[in-house]
Each structure stands twice: as structure tokens, then as C-alpha cells.
Amino acid sequence: MNDGEIICGNNELAVSPLEAVNLVKGVTTKSEEAQKAFSETKANTGHPKSKRGKKALAWGSDHPDVKGMMPVRRSELLPTDKDEISRFNVSTAHSNPHIALPVFKGSGYGAAVHVFMAFGILGLLLGFPLLFMDNAGAGFLFIVLALLLLWLRKKIKTAWGATLLRIGFDWKSNALWIKKDSEKEAQMIANANCISDFTLSEHKSVRQGRVHFDQDYTKLGTRVQDTDKSWMLLAKMSNDTNKLVFVFDEKKEGEAALDKLLNLLRQQ
Incomplete structure (x- = not known):
């Protein structure tokens, strides 16, 4: 994990572990707002879909989507063109190679x-x-x-409160997709043929406060702190960046998903 940062697949922005957890749980971050503004500006100004030269969307180029990446499998596939493929149209068909495991809707x-x-x-x-x-x-x-x-x-x-979490590969788009059956939209990680490994990383967030045991709120009370733990399933890319796949509240759920996903990766 580079400098404690994680790359979020849908917007390719580097965020802290806490921001990554908030994104999965539906809390908007400054990074997400900045990416939304950038996307709107890009659409309004007619930004070209492709470039030539060192900035072209090709393996070995300096294009930000693929910089430092090289395929570790299925090298015949081209980089994911995110102007054409997104979380809205990536194929999440059950015929795609995927895993499924029960999780909570929220x-x-x-x-x-x-x-x-x-x-x-x-x-x-x-x-x-x-x-x-x-x-x-x-x-x-x-x-x-x-x-x-x-x-x-x-x-x-x-x-x-139960649903199925599915994680799979859309090789026609060269993408990894993540979707709950209870949700309409999927999450997506581009350039799936550059995924070299999956890992599970523990994240802790501490909340502090004071508890008052009487009605005299002028007193300081007793200081307490609560630690929330979560486990982030990460996709390690061939350029040594980590992209967030999913956040689990229970370690055993994360370990089960990791085991299934590693087996699926070896079969590709």
C-alpha cells in the first residue's frame, strides 16, 4: 500500500483508508466530489477520447490509467477504455466468471x-x-x-437484511466488477488483466467522547473511546498500487471472500 493510500476503482483517485471505507458505506468524500466536478467539466468541454504518443491508452504508455501497468494474464487484451466502459454498462452477467457470498445489504x-x-x-x-x-x-x-x-x-x-455479493470478471471490457444483488449499479476496477493479487487489510477507526452519569453536565464526565474495525479487500495491480474491492465488517467474511477470489484469479 503506497503511503497508506488506496485507489478507488470508479474514479481512480487516491484516498486514505478511512475515505475508502466511507465511500463503500455511502459517505461522500472531498475526493469523490472533486472527481465528479472533473467528469462534468470533461463532458462539457468535449475532451477527446484518446490521444497519440506517450499519453496514448496503451500498455507501457504514460497515460494515467495504465502508467506503470503491464498485463500479468491475458496479455492480448487492450486497456479498459473508461470513456466506453463504466460501472453503468460493465457486464455483471452470471455467465461471467465470478464468486458469490452472503452479506448484509448495509x-x-x-x-x-x-x-x-x-x-x-x-x-x-x-x-x-x-x-x-x-x-x-x-x-x-x-x-x-x-x-x-x-x-x-x-x-x-x-x-x-441479507443479499449476495458478487465479484467477477468481464473480460470483454477487461474489468473486475463488484455488485450486491440488492443494488442496481456495480462498482468497477479497470484493467483486470493487471491484477497480480488480492489481499485483506485491517482498518481501525477510533471514536472518542465523554459519558455523564448524572444531570450535572458542567462536569467533565468520563472519557470513553470506541474502536471500529473493518477489513478492506484490495486488488494489487502490477504497478504496486492497491485498488479497493470491498469493505467487510467481519474478518471471517473478508477471509472467505479472499479465499474464493484468489481461487478464481488462479483460474483466469
Whole structure:
């Protein structure tokens, strides 16, 4: 990873790991806004689709899309022409070589699963002892609420909040695509024949604050901090840059995706 930066596939801009996580979760960054403004200016000024000479879109040229890149497989393919191919028209057909694994539609569903599990177990731990005491009615209520929370957790995990994440190759466009079944648009990484490896990188973000245990908010209170962990699946290109594929909230999900994707890459 060069200087802690990651290249986002859709806009080819270098961003920090935190910006990369925010992009996947739908938080707009300054880099994304700058790229949008550049794209609008390019369209309005009739920017030419191709150049000749050292800046031509060809392997070994100084064109920013391919600078330093050389194919590591399928060398007969030309560089991805991003004036023609984008996330809106890259082929995500199931006939393309791809992997699929279950994920949540959004990070909020994953958080709800953990919360319902925690309170469900707590309700059972509180409820069963009360059944054998004088508060049998309260114990029964705790158990019913706990079972309801655990049922909701299962429905969110397997139905309401579940979808399939597909990652595959569109070799006609020489692109890697990433798409959830619950979403209409795909993400895309150009020049897929220059992907030399896939890796999983852990990212931590720390949130700090203060908790007040009384109503006197003039006091400083107790300082607390919460650490959020995520795992970024990265595509390593032949010019040693890293491009973001997807961000997982759970390590085991990221490891499962990495294992499948490495097997798929070896078959290409």
C-alpha cells in the first residue's frame, strides 16, 4: 500500500483508508466530489477520447490509467477504455466468471444482528432464574421478549437484511466488477488483466467522547473511546498500487471472500 493510500476503482483517485471505507458505506468524500466536478467539466468541454504518443491508452504508455501497468494474464487484451466502459454498462452477467457470498445489504443490518443477539441472551439469563422465584411472571416476560429478539435476529440475518455479493470478471471490457444483488449499479476496477493479487487489510477507526452519569453536565464526565474495525479487500495491480474491492465488517467474511477470489484469479 503506497503511503497508506488506496485507489478507488470508479474514479481512480487516491484516498486514505478511512475515505475508502466511507465511500463503500455511502459517505461522500472531498475526493469523490472533486472527481465528479472533473467528469462534468470533461463532458462539457468535449475532451477527446484518446490521444497519440506517450499519453496514448496503451500498455507501457504514460497515460494515467495504465502508467506503470503491464498485463500479468491475458496479455492480448487492450486497456479498459473508461470513456466506453463504466460501472453503468460493465457486464455483471452470471455467465461471467465470478464468486458469490452472503452479506448484509448495509452495515446497519449487521449492527442490528449483534444488538438483538446480545439483548436476547441477556433476556434469557435474567428470565430463567426469575421463573423459580416469586417473580415468575416477570421471568416469563423476559423469556418471551428474548425469544422475539432472537427470532428477529434470524430473520434479519437470513432474509430481510441479507443479499449476495458478487465479484467477477468481464473480460470483454477487461474489468473486475463488484455488485450486491440488492443494488442496481456495480462498482468497477479497470484493467483486470493487471491484477497480480488480492489481499485483506485491517482498518481501525477510533471514536472518542465523554459519558455523564448524572444531570450535572458542567462536569467533565468520563472519557470513553470506541474502536471500529473493518477489513478492506484490495486488488494489487502490477504497478504496486492497491485498488479497493470491498469493505467487510467481519474478518471471517473478508477471509472467505479472499479465499474464493484468489481461487478464481488462479483460474483466469
